[in-house]
Structure formats: structure tokens, C-alpha cells
Amino acid sequence: MMTDNRLLAALTPQARNEPDSGIIRAAMHGFTVPGVIPLWAGEGTLPTPEAFARPAAEALLRGETFYTWQRGIPELRAALARYHTRNFGRPFDDDAFYVTSGGMQAIQTIVQLIAGEHGEIIIPTPAWPNLAASLRIAGARPVEVAMAFRNGCWRLDLDRLFDAITPRTRAIALNSPSNPVGWTAGIDELIAIRDVCRKRGLWLLGDEVYARFYYGEKAEHRAPSLLDVCEDDDQLLLANTFSKNWAMTGWRVGWLQAPRVLGPAIERIIQVNSSGTPAFLQRGCVAALDEGDAFIARQVAEAREGRDLALRMLGEIPGLRFEIPRGAFYLFFAVDGMADSASTVRRLIDEAKVGFAPGSAFGPGGEGYLRLCYLKDRATLSEALSRFQSWMAVSRPS
Ligand SMILES: Cc1ncc(COP(=O)(O)O)c(C=O)c1O
Numbered sequence: 160m161m162t163d164n165r166l167l168a169a170l171t172p173q174a175r176n177e178p179d180s181g182i183i184r185a186a187m188h189g190f191t192v193p194g195v196i197p198l199w200a201g202e203g204t205l206p207t208p209e210a211f212a213r214p215a216a217e218a219l220l221r222g223e224t225f226y227t228w229q230r231g232i233p234e235l236r237a238a239l240a241r242y243h244t245r246n247f248g249r250p251f252d253d254d255a256f257y258v259t260s261g262g263m264q265a266i267q268t269i270v271q272l273i274a275g276e277h278g279e280i281i282i283p284t285p286a287w288p289n290l291a292a293s294l295r296i297a298g299a300r301p302v303e304v305a306m307a308f309r310n311g312c313w314r315l316d317l318d319r320l321f322d323a324i325t326p327r328t329r330a331i332a333l334n335s336p337s338n339p340v341g342w343t344a345g346i347d348e349l350i351a352i353r354d355v356c357r358k359r360g361l362w363l364l365g366d367e368v369y370a371r372f373y374y375g376e377k378a379e380h381r382a383p384s385l386l387d388v389c390e391d392d393d394q395l396l397l398a399n400t401f402s403k404n405w406a407m408t409g410w411r412v413g414w415l416q417a418p419r420v421l422g423p424a425i426e427r428i429i430q431v432n433s434s435g436t437p438a439f440l441q442r443g444c445v446a447a448l449d450e451g452d453a454f455i456a457r458q459v460a461e462a463r464e465g466r467d468l469a470l471r472m473l474g475e476i477p478g479l480r481f482e483i484p485r486g487a488f489y490l491f492f493a494v495d496g497m498a499d500s501a502s503t504v505r506r507l508i509d510e511a512k513v514g515f516a517p518g519s520a521f522g523p524g525g526e527g528y529l530r531l532c533y534l535k536d537r538a539t540l541s542e543a544l545s546r547f548q549s550w551m552a553v554s555r556p557s
Contacts, residue, residue, distance in 0.1 A: 173296045180288050181520025185504045189514040196543040197514040199504075201338060201489070202408040203461070203534040207443070208454055211405055215443030227438035229426040231258025231414070235441045238448040239414055247386050254419045255391070257426075258441060260433045262368050262400030262413035267293050269396045269415065271428050273362050274299035278329040280364060283315050285491065285521035285528070287338045290366070302328070305524035306342065308493070312482050313342040321355050330362035330396075331355070336369040336382050336486020339521050339530040343373065343486040349388045356394060363389070365397040368413075369487035371404050371455050372462050372534075382486050392418055403488075404455050405447040412440050458534070462488045465533035465540050472544040476551050488534040491518065493527050497556035500529055506557060511550035513543045 167175055182199055189195045206212075230236065236253040243251040259265040266289065274280060276298045282291060284303045291301035304323050306315050320331065331352060335344040344352075356363045365385040373382040389395045400413035417425060429435065447454075466483075469490050473479050481492035497503050500517035508514050518528030533540060 173298060177292060177295055180292070181501055182288070182516045184501070185508070185514060185516055185520075188505060189508045192508050192512070195508055195512045195514050196539060196546070198531040198533070198535065198540075198543055199514045199516045200408075201403065201532055201534075203406055203458060203488075204536050204539060205406045205458070207405065207407050207410070208451075210450055211407070211443045211447040213443075214446045215410075215439050218439035218442040223439040223442070225438070227435045227441075229429045229435050230422070231256065231436060232438055232441045235445050235448075238445045242448040243386070243416075246381060247384065252419065254422065255416050257415040257417065257422075257429065258436045258444075259413045259415050259429065260436050261411040262366070262398050262402060263289055263293075264411075264432060265398035265400070265413045265415040266290055266364075266366070268425065268428050268432065269364055269398060270294055270297050270299065271432075272396070272421070272424060273329050273364075275329065277327060279325060279327045280330045280332055281320060281323045281328060282332045282522070283320065283334075283337075284523045285339055285518065285525040286332075286334060287366075288520055288522060290332055290334075290364075291522060299329075300327075303523045305522075306340065308340075308480075308482070308524075311480065313340045315342065315344070315348065317348065317351055320352070324355075324359060324361070328359075328361060330364045332364040332366065333385065334366040334368075336373060336484075338369065338487050339489045339491040339516070339518075339525075339528075341482070341484020341487045341489060341491065343382050346383045346387065349383060349385055353385070353388050353393065360394070362394045362396060365395060366399075367397060368400045368403055372459055372488050373486045374463055374466065375485065394418075401444050401447060404458070405444075405451050406454075406458065407444075407447065410440055410443070412436055412444055461536070462534045464537065465535055466490070468537065468540055469531065469533040469544060472541070472548060476548055478551075489530050489532055491521075491528050491530045494529060494556050497527055497529075499557045500526055502557040504529065506554070507547070507550060510554065511546045513546045513550070 236256045239256040240251045240253045278299045370381045397416040402408040478495035504517045516530040518525035
């Protein structure tokens with residue numbers, strides 16, 4: 160019989176040494192404490208609307224339970240092309256889209272396509288930790304470039320970003336609007352990054368899963384996108400998901416957008432990762448894309464209200480600093496005197512019954528901050544924030 164330690168020692172170093180996600184660690188602890196209001200994860204309180212769920216349930220009951228297209232069912236790829244044509248004001252081809260098991264698997268597929276062993280991908284941080292983790296697990300290397308929070312604003316220093324390029328660099332990753340800070344790239348920044356990628360022969364790894372959650376001044380229906388500045392034959396790979404726009408986090412369906420010539424390579428990777436996304440789920444995704452605009456508008460309005468409520472209530476607490484986020488649905492705020500965000504999050508769960516994510520989970524530049532998701536109904540959010548206010552009035556963060 161092998162001891163536990165010998166079994167663990169027999170794993171690859173990547174599998175053995177990869178740390179837990181700090182967000183998941185907070186959530187797993189929070190699940191054990193009754194009455195906690197969870198603001199740690201990136202999801203709202205609404206379940207998937209029936210109009211999207213019903214076609215999936217019916218397809219399941221009808222017996223759509225067989226292996227399916229590696230790229231995704233043709234109907235969904237056509238619906239993705241229609242959705243993009245509608246939202247980006249130019250035509251898109253069905254062949255640009257590949258259905259994956261969540262945005263996470265779109266990212267993993269991109270990593271498998273381009274990172275290679277020891278390859279480097281440059282990631283501005285604080286960032287959602289899963290891209291860096293999938294690179295490490297694949298034997299590649301995340302090169303993290305910390306953004307700066309100065310004069311109340313998050314800024315990405317493009318010179319520092321480009322200085323991080325080495326002969327091993329394979330891609331620059333750009334998550335805009337960003338999780339966790341809500342920073343959103345402007346067209347000029349997108350063009351500058353595109354131009355450097357073109358000049359240096361690098362891939363651009365775009366993560367625009369929060370594009371529709373954008374609070375611009377002119378009531379724009381989406382954030383500026385890499386699709387606004389790139390051509391079909393640019394080295395652009397985009398990860399996206401049904402999770403956020405259509406309240407489908409538990410479905411685990413996303414998509415990848417890539418130049419058409421990569422089709423066979425992507426299909427081979429999908430074959431060995433998941434062998435395709437369940438066809439019956441994809442039927443619900445067609446309905447979400449074709450009939451979901453009003454639902455997205457409602458969610459974005461709720462997020463905007465939640466953001467304003469959170470800004471007001473956090474603004475009443477002394478010692479907090481944050482930027483008014485322009486996109487996504489998180490507030491990432493600095494807490495004066497807090498040195499260990501993970502331990503503070505644990506105490507908030509136990510003592511205040513409110514659940515945030517620790518800033519340390521988001522890589523360099525994240526310690527000293529907490530993240531909350533404000534895509535919640537008013538009553539839930541306001542109760543969570545008043546619990547936090549009361550706790551801060553009498554406690555010292557760790
Ligand atoms: C920045 C970012 N990218 C991708 C994802 C992946 O989404 P999912 O795997 O739920 O589709 C998330 C989820 O939180 C995210 O925050």
C-alpha cells in the first residue's frame with residue numbers, strides 16, 4: 160500500500176504544486192457556514208431563463224444524447240455568427256466559431272494551441288487566476304505584469320507590458336473589461352497592442368466574456384473589442400462564454416473564435432479534451448443567442464444598479480479605496496491596514512456571514528484588496544454590504 164505522500168509524490172510537479180484558487184478556497188469554506196451571503200463568485204442570483212432552458216430540456220428528453228460535432232452543432236455556430244454580426248456591425252462566418260465546455264475550456268484550448276512547453280504568455284494582473292494556472296499545468300509560463308492603482312485609477316502601462324516580451328513569448332493576453340478590476344481597454348490601447356503583436360508575430364489572446372457589462376457614458380451596448388481593430392487573418396484567439404450574459408454559469412458552455420485555417424487543429428484538441436459539448440445543451444444556447452437580448456439588457460441594468468449601490472455603501476466605510484469600474488460586475492477595493500486578504504475573507508465569512516474573494520487570488524498587485532460581485536438583487540446586496548459595514552465598524556482586517 161502506498162502512503163498518501165508517496166501517491167502525491169508520484170504526480171507531475173505541475174499537478175502537485177499548483178496552488179488552489181483563492182476564490183474557490185473562499186467559496187468552499189463559505190459553503191460550510193450557514194447563512195453566508197456569497198459575493199465571491201462571478202454570477203448573479205437569477206437562474207437561467209426558461210426560454211433558454213426549455214429547448215435544452217426538450218432536446219434531452221427527445222433523445223439528443225449522442226456524440227456530436229466536435230466544433231459544435233451547425234445551428235449554434237450559425238447563431239454565434241448572427242449574434243456577432245448584430246453586435247459588431249460586420250459579417251461573421253459560422254466557421255470562425257467553436258463550441259467549448261465553458262469559457263474555461265476555450266482558454267485551455269487556446270493554451271494547448273499556442274503556448275507549448277516553456278512558452279510564455281504575458282498577462283496583466285490583477286487577473287482572474289485560471290489562465291495563469293492552465294499555463295503552469297501545461298508546462299508553460301505566465302508572465303504577469305502588474306497594473307498600477309494610482310490616483311484612484313487602474314492603469315495598464317503599455318511600455319511595461321511590451322518590455323515583458325522575450326524570445327519565448329507566444330501571446331499577450333487581454334481581459335477587457337477585466338475581472339477583477341473592471342478596467343476596460345480603449346480603442347487606442349487595443350490598436351497599440353494589436354500593432355505590437357503584428358510586428359512581433361505574437362498571438363493576441365482576448366478574453367471578452369464581460370463585454371456586454373459595460374457602463375460607458377453613451378449607453379453603448381458593449382465595450383470596445385479586439386474585433387473592432389483586428390482583421391479575420393490576425394493572430395487573434397478569443398475566449399467567450401454563455402455563463403455571464405445569459406445566466407448560464409452551471410451549463411459549462413462557451414465558445415472560441417479563431418481564424419478559419421485553425422479549424423482542424425482546434426477540432427483535434429476538442430476531441431481529446433471533451434470530445435464535444437453536449438448537443439442538447441447547445442440547443443438552449445441557440446435560444447439564448449437569438450432571443451436573449453432583452454434578458455442581457457435587464458442583467459446589465461441590474462449590474463449597474465448593484466454597482467451604484469455598492470459604491471455608495473462602500474463609500475460610507477472609512478479606509479477603503481476603489482475605482483468606479485467601467486465594466487464587468489465586480490468591485491475590487493483596497494482595505495487600509497489589511498495584509499492578508501485570504502485570512503480577512505475567512506473571518507468575514509465566519510464573523511460577518513458575508514463572502515468576498517481575496518485580492519491575493521488575482522496575482523501580483525492583488526494583495527491588500529477584496530473583490531465582491533455586485534450582480535445581485537438589491538435586497539441581497541444591501542444586506543451583504545450592511546453586514547460588511549457593521550463588521551468594519553468594530554473589527555480590524557487581518
Ligand atoms: C475573465 C474570465 N474569463 C473566463 C471566465 C470563464 O467562464 P466560464 O468558464 O464560467 O464559462 C471567467 C469566469 O469567471 C472569467 O472571469
